Amino acid sequence: MAQKNIVVVGAGVAGLTSAYLLSQTRQYNITVVAKHMPGDYDIEYASPWAGANYMPVSLRDTKAAEWDRDTWYALEDLARNRPESGVHFQECEILSRDKDSQSATAEWFAELLSPSPWFKHVVPNFRILPTDKLGSGIQSGTIFTSVCINTAIYLPWLLSQCVKGGVTFKRASLEDLTDALALGSQEKVDLIVNCTGLGASKLGGVRDTAVVPARGQIVLVRNGNGGKMVNLSGTDDGDQEACYVMTRAVGGGTIIGGSYQKGDWNPEVDHELAHRIMQRAVKACPDLTGGSGKVEDLDVIRHGVGLRPVREGGARVERERMSSGWVVHNYGHGGAGYQSSYGCAQGVVRLVKEVTSAKVSKL
Numbered sequence: 096m097a098q099k100n101i102v103v104v105g106a107g108v109a110g111l112t113s114a115y116l117l118s119q120t121r122q123y124n125i126t127v128v129a130k131h132m133p134g135d136y137d138i139e140y141a142s143p144w145a146g147a148n149y150m151p152v153s154l155r156d157t158k159a160a161e162w163d164r165d166t167w168y169a170l171e172d173l174a175r176n177r178p179e180s181g182v183h184f185q186e187c188e189i190l191s192r193d194k195d196s197q198s199a200t201a202e203w204f205a206e207l208l209s210p211s212p213w214f215k216h217v218v219p220n221f222r223i224l225p226t227d228k229l230g231s232g233i234q235s236g237t238i239f240t241s242v243c244i245n246t247a248i249y250l251p252w253l254l255s256q257c258v259k260g261g262v263t264f265k266r267a268s269l270e271d272l273t274d275a276l277a278l279g280s281q282e283k284v285d286l287i288v289n290c291t292g293l294g295a296s297k298l299g300g301v302r303d304t305a306v307v308p309a310r311g312q313i314v315l316v317r318n319g320n321g322g323k324m325v326n327l328s329g330t331d332d333g334d335q336e337a338c339y340v341m342t343r344a345v346g347g348g349t350i351i352g353g354s355y356q357k358g359d360w361n362p363e364v365d366h367e368l369a370h371r372i373m374q375r376a377v378k379a380c381p382d383l384t385g386g387s388g389k390v391e392d393l394d395v396i397r398h399g400v401g402l403r404p405v406r407e408g409g410a411r412v413e414r415e416r417m418s419s420g421w422v423v424h425n426y427g428h429g430g431a432g433y434q435s436s437y438g439c440a441q442g443v444v445r446l447v448k449e450v451t452s453a454k455v456s457k458l
């Protein structure tokens with residue numbers, strides 16, 4: 096039987112992981128078409144800006160929790176067996192302050208801050224931190240083994256795995272999703288996989304008004320943090336700001352964050368916010384500056400801004416019969432695009448198989 100021709104639109108973590116898993120089935124001719132590719136840094140391209148780590152905020156018994164759970168096993172395997180992917184294990188401390196309990200962040204982080212989250216039997220070494228190990232101002236905390244992904248290494252690694260699996264890559268900026276029908280490696284495109292992130296809010300044929308940005312500002316520094324990740328339940332600087340630190344694999348530096356500014360499209364670095372981010376980090380993580388606690392002792396590589404593609408109601412991983420043919424969607428992952436990437440891409444593979452099966456394709 097002739098191989099079906101698929102065009103994946105988008106080369107962020109969602110598009111690349113989808114193309115990678117589809118290529119592993121060896122059943123399809125796959126082309127990835129995107130305006131931005133690994134190596135680019137652009138406000139329209141969220142993936143390079145992420146930390147990124149595995150720190151589930153999905154709620155128990157939801158589809159999102161299933162995606163996160165399934166993704167853990169893939170990321171764990173990469174950290175253990177494929178260190179060249181830029182994924183490594185790192186202990187992750189989640190620290191809670193009582194005064195954050197009514198905040199929007201605490202609501203968003205409800206499961207993560209719980210002493211008994213759904214993922215405690217998924218990640219290794221989950222435990223509650225003894226009170227004498229908590230710093231001043233912290234009332235409770237948990238710790239578990241997680242992973243930190245050096246996105247500057249990981250995105251090109253994913254691309255290389257796709258190329259190895261026969262995937263073709265093309266640069267193009269689409270006005271309408273159906274433009275993809277002319278961009279396959281074969282004349283007839285059987286199916287489009289839509290992984291356009293925030294672009295799904297503007298792309299013709301999709302224009303999903305539920306998709307909005309949540310602006311995240313970060314600082315990448317050369318300083319290390321004693322090999323652990325730290326995340327706080329909130330800050331004293333308002334609900335839209337956050338405090339987290341993680342050290343990337345293979346010399347990638349340490350990411351300090353951050354912010355979660357919903358509806359804010361501003362691509363420029365806010366230098367006052369950057370200063371607050373650094374101040375909070377040196378206070379929460381004295382190891383960063385050898386105990387000096389001074390922002391001036393941070394050795395900055397770069398400041399950055401990315402827009403998380405949030406979708407009200409959750410990510411969209413589903414098939415849609417459009418007048419031009421079948422589309423499988425995989426977008427709207429908000430702040431969880433890496434930690435849900437394999438679960439969602441496995442969903443894409445299942446949907447593509449359904450759509451290309453004789454029964455469904457006649458619908």
Ligand code: FAD
Binds near residue numbers: 310313402425431432
């Ligand atoms: P993108 O990476 O934005 O990719 C979209 C792709 O679609 C691009 O290739 C783009 O060019 C293409 N595209 C869009 N429109 C068009 C068009 N019209 N024509 C052609 N191509 C188009 N997630 C985690 O799991 N863990 C973390 O620790 C984490 N930390 C984060 C920290 C920050 C500061 C930010 C900003 C995000 C963070 N995230 C994290 C979230 C994560 O980065 C996103 O969920 C993820 O990158 C989204 O990936 P994506 O592939 O859907 O979108």
